Amino acid sequence: MNSKFTSVLASAGLLLAATIWGFSFVTVKDSLDYIGAFYMIAYRYTIAVVVMSLIFIKKWKLLSWDYIKHGAFTGLFLFLAYVTQTVGCDYTTAGKNAFLTTFYVIMIPILTWLLFRKRPRFYVFIAAAMSLTGIGLLALGSGDKGINIGDVLTLICGVFFALHIIFTEKYNKNGGDPLFLTLLQFIFTAVAGWLTAPFFDGAFPMATTFTGRVVGSMLYLGLLSTMVGFSLQNIGLKYVQSSIASLFLSFESVFGILFSTLILHEAFTLKMFFGCLLIFLAVILAENGWRIFKATSGKYNCINIE
Numbered sequence: 001m002n003s004k005f006t007s008v009l010a011s012a013g014l015l016l017a018a019t020i021w022g023f024s025f026v027t028v029k030d031s032l033d034y035i036g037a038f039y040m041i042a043y044r045y046t047i048a049v050v051v052m053s054l055i056f057i058k059k060w061k062l063l064s065w066d067y068i069k070h071g072a073f074t075g076l077f078l079f080l081a082y083v084t085q086t087v088g089c090d091y092t093t094a095g096k097n098a099f100l101t102t103f104y105v106i107m108i109p110i111l112t113w114l115l116f117r118k119r120p121r122f123y124v125f126i127a128a129a130m131s132l133t134g135i136g137l138l139a140l141g142s143g144d145k146g147i148n149i150g151d152v153l154t155l156i157c158g159v160f161f162a163l164h165i166i167f168t169e170k171y172n173k174n175g176g177d178p179l180f181l182t183l184l185q186f187i188f189t190a191v192a193g194w195l196t197a198p199f200f201d202g203a204f205p206m207a208t209t210f211t212g213r214v215v216g217s218m219l220y221l222g223l224l225s226t227m228v229g230f231s232l233q234n235i236g237l238k239y240v241q242s243s244i245a246s247l248f249l250s251f252e253s254v255f256g257i258l259f260s261t262l263i264l265h266e267a268f269t270l271k272m273f274f275g276c277l278l279i280f281l282a283v284i285l286a287e288n289g290w291r292i293f294k295a296t297s298g299k300y301n302c303i304n305i306e
Contacts, residue, residue, distance in 0.1 A: 003239075010239040013232040014248035022098065022255020024225040026263050028086060029094040031217045034208040036201030037086040040221070041079070042193025043209070047222025049186045052179075052231075059180040070171045071184025074164055078230075079189040081160035083196075084153045091150025093266045098256020099276050100151055103158030104165065105246045105283045106131045111162050123285055130282035137275030165246060169237045178234040186226065250283045 031040060053060075089097040106128050109120035135147075135155070168185075172178050197204075208214055236245050257276060260266045 006239050010236040011244075011248055014236040014240065014245055015251060017229040017232040017236070018249050018251040019255050020224050020229045021249075021252040023259050024221055024229075025089065025094040025098045025252075025256040026259045027217050027220055027225070028089050029097075029260070029264060031214060031221075032086070032090045034211070034214050035205055036197065037083065037090060038193055038197035038201045039204065039209070040086060040218070041082050042190055042197055043218050044221040044226050045186050045190035045193060047218060048227040049183065049190050051223060052183050052186065052227050056179055056183060059177060059183070062177055062180050067176070067180065067184060070167075070176065071181055072188050074167050074171065074181070075185040075188025076192075077160045077164035077167065078185050079192045081157045081164055082189065083157075084160065085157035088150040088153030088157060091148055092154065094260035094264055095257035095266050095268065095272075096151060097154050098260065099253040099279055100135060100154040101158055101161065101256075102250045102253040102279060102283055103131065103135070103155050104161035105250050107159050107162035108166060108246055111159070112166060115166070127282040127285040130278050130285065134275045134278030134280075134282060137271050137278065165233075165237065168234055169241075169245075172234065172238040178238045179231055182231050182234045185230070247283060250280075254280070 028040070035043065085097065085101060088100075092100075106124070109118075109124045110128070112118050113120050135151075168178075168181065171181060233245070233249065236248075240248075253276070257268065261268050
């Protein structure tokens with residue numbers, strides 16, 4: 001299989017992951033009425049760990065101290081991202097939660113600059129300003145009194161998702177097995193969820209946790225959104241550059257607001273539409289600005305801005 005075809009398949013997998021995650025915002029929003037955010041994370045990741053461990057049981061022979069360190073480190077960012085995102089979803093709408101999560105796309109080049117001294121190009125800063133403007137329109141256009149705590153937590157989750165993507169790509173490019181690293185990340189996240197849930201969510205909600213509605217939601221979140229979605233992401237990050245991969249993954253915001261409007265009947269005003277449009281254009285600019293400006297400079301025989 002040639003590298004170009006592999007890259008196309010990986011990109012298609014990333015887009016499929018975005019579709020699965022888009023619907024998960026609706027599932028999470030509905031499930032928060034029955035189970036706390038920390039127990040939800042523990043529940044869904046435990047399902048993913050059990051099934052994935054059985055499917056890829058032979059991969060356990062790869063276990064080493066380096067894998068444990070890398071899995072725990074990236075798993076910490078994954079856990080913190082899902083905690084802030086899930087708790088944030090309880091205080092804001094599923095649609096806003098979906099779109100604000102894509103803040104991680106803007107954060108990837110900025111955090112890469114801070115961590116590895118790779119200064120982003122000028123258009124990344126333009127994209128950041130566009131994104132912040134879009135966030136303001138999205139928050140103020142929803143009928144809320146400005147940006148609420150759910151919006152802030154969702155923006156914070158974007159930082160953690162960015163760190164998770166940056167370091168997952170780094171370890172995968174160093175020759176690691178993406179599926180085994182994914183499994184170790186899930187184990188860390190599940191354990192962290194069970195350890196912290198009693199402190200933040202109280203006693204385990206036995207009465208509601210095993211109802212058909214919650215079990216069905218957790219199976220979707222555990223098997224599709226968690227196991228399949230993140231496996232597709234981490235495999236994709238092995239064959240697709242993180243900046244390009246994040247562009248495909250950012251489509252989860254489009255699917256998220258589409259599903260939340262159709263299924264949850266959440267309000268979607270004109271001001272919110274322009275806010276979403278600005279955020280989406282900012283994402284495209286952040287990841288494809290070099291192509292846009294290179295084409296423009298070539299057309300008008302300008303100096304190559306790269």
